[in-house]
Amino acid sequence: MSSNPFEIAWLVPLFPLIGFLFAGFFGSKLPKAVVGAICTGVVFLSFAVAAYLFVIIGASQHTAFLAHWLTVPASGGIPALQVNFELLVDPLSVLMLLIITGVGGLIHLYSTSYMAAESGYARFFTYLNLFVFFMLLLVLANNMVLMFVGWEGVGLCSYLLIGYYYEKKSATDAANKAFIVNRIGDVGVLIGMFMAFKYFHTLDFYNGYAYHQTGIAGILNRAPQLAGLVAATPALSVAITTLCIMVFWGCTGKSAQIPLYVWLPDAMEGPTPVSALIHAATMVTAGVYLVSRAHSLFELSDVAMAVIAIIGIATAFVAATIGLVQNDIKRVLAYSTISQLGYMFAACGVGAFAAGMFHVLTHAFFKACLFLGAGAVIHAMEHSMHERHEREGHGHAAPLIEDGVNRDDPQDMRNMGGLSKRLKITYFTMLASTLAIAGIPPTSGFFSKDEILFQLSRQSWLLWFVGAVTAALTAFYMTRLMYKTFWGSPKTEDAGHTHDASPAMTVPLVILGTLAVVGGFIGLPALFGPNLFERFLDPSTKPAIDHAALTNSDQYQLGLLLVSIAIAIVFVVIALYRYKSVDGGDLLPADQKPKNLTYQILLNKYYVDDFNYAVYVHGGRIFAINLFKDFEELLVDGAVNGVGKLARAVGSLFKSWQTGYVRNYAFTMLIGVIVVLLAVMSSFNHYLPHH
């Protein structure tokens, strides 16, 4: 091994790969405890390596060449393509490594208890380790192709894990939906890759092994030097903008932004730890990571940056409004995730990549904690319902429906209430995370969200205003979630019989809950001195146009800070007051609900799913049926059958010649022989001797 200490980065994805192979081949034959321990252990081993890399990384950037991969020689004016297995180790990728392996390891630990009763235990951990492997590959890759392998790999694992309960139709449907919507986005990444190769003649992010051989600079080394050329050449400017928007299109699929966000709420069909790991903490942040990674490319196009900011903030707002009225505890969190991802993109769109990544980090803490907490609640509700069924002795009877609510649904918040007295640890950790996501100081969410709002305000007051309104909605719907779940009186008998979870589940909750509270101090706003987090990430994400140069007065920052605090506290209090003042936990009386237009629109998620179904699914089906009738049956079958009919028609013309009489055939033969003889003799006439 060479002297480059950063080459050990290849160990980080290696451990989960070993865990995946082990659990995949031997998992079903081994005790669950062994499988769980090994699969969890490998992720923590990766975390240890990542932590070592974090200690030695400083402000440096390294590439670790592992092997050659694709070598295509130049031909016909197309430049040579060289793609290597090469890892990129810099502060940004190390940060992502820590999030993935750290939060991922805790979620693995939680799953050992949460999934203990499942028969597909080994299968679950196989997929989970494979996911961690692909995710690490995604963030470590030094070229777009290897990144894309990880990108597709996490999509595959997401599909497999959403469809984990494959005997449930809704789960397989949700898995298909997630996969198909992601594929639609992936087309954009592919086109972006093609365009990047056309304009940069390489797919490497930064100068690495290939650079020393060919001298073609990596995309992100080259991009900052192009600013002048792009400004002077409209055609190039359009091309770069298209490239960026194509890559961002892929990000909207992976990171659930408008218009491709529809898969994420349905993805909640998967087991809850999956929602925490893949659909909150890691995979869905891949888009934010990619934009931050390629920030010098995106900064070449003001249009693309504006698109990212607008899509981001619009997604944040729309998802938050839908989250206000959902009743499924996981769906509220899903829309909340979409909304928070919108914040991250909005931050990237205004050039505050470090702020976006800071929110990725804090969001990983508090949202993972919220999902795991929700999992603990669901687990407790399930147990309680199961015990009731045992007592009453109708295990598989039809679900109990009361007031339009399925009383046997462990995820419906209308069945909960008053759980704070019974699930104490879950309650306190979720409370901490709720304060964080609502933006109550001094939790992590407060600092990261405030940083984003501050950066938005520098770009445009409109962006700031929508962001602030979204923050208010966030505070409201999270308080609503907490109220319906933990406060008030138990709405069902089941809610009154719940028990707190096992230590394997509560330990990750406590760690994540603690981080959700204190994690923000690594990125204190500039008001209180240098932002350590931003300084750490600067080598990777320092924008070309240094916004720090546009100094804002302390009063300005302090003012915004106070406004953020006021918004968060006021809306938490409003929500508490409103929900305390009504009986039954619903703001709208049941008879008002069908009549209230706003409520119906939000409850039906702006009818986007219905629209997609009507236009794309149903429309696609009609298109396919017409294609079948007009193209397949008429054209293809017509051609095939036509050939047969033609042969038959020609045959019937000549079939009367076949009389069946031997003498006819003999006579025809004789005539033929005579004709041939005459022809031969006439042409060879001059050979015959002349008398």
Added chain:
Amino acid sequence: MGLVQAIPLNYYLVLSAVLFTIGATGVLVKRNPIVMFMCIELMLNAVNVTFVAFSRYQNGINRQSMDGQMMVIFVMAVAAAEVAVGLGIIVSIFRNRPSINIDTMDVLQG
């Protein structure tokens, strides 16, 4: 010079042509497959006469090439095999049908 050399080649060819024509006409007009076979034999033997005549005419009495005669032996052997197969077919037809009249066998018409 024997008698054979005294007769010009044309005589043999005319005889052969006459035999061949009789044979061909017989194949076309007769209904009895046995007779048709006999006519075919006639045609084959007309050709045999030609073979032998040409061989003799070209080589002369003292030359030892027997190509034409060899070909005649081949034709006879093949003709015998053909008759064996043909008669077998005819016997088989006779077992399945009331007659072997060739004009009643027209099931292969289009």
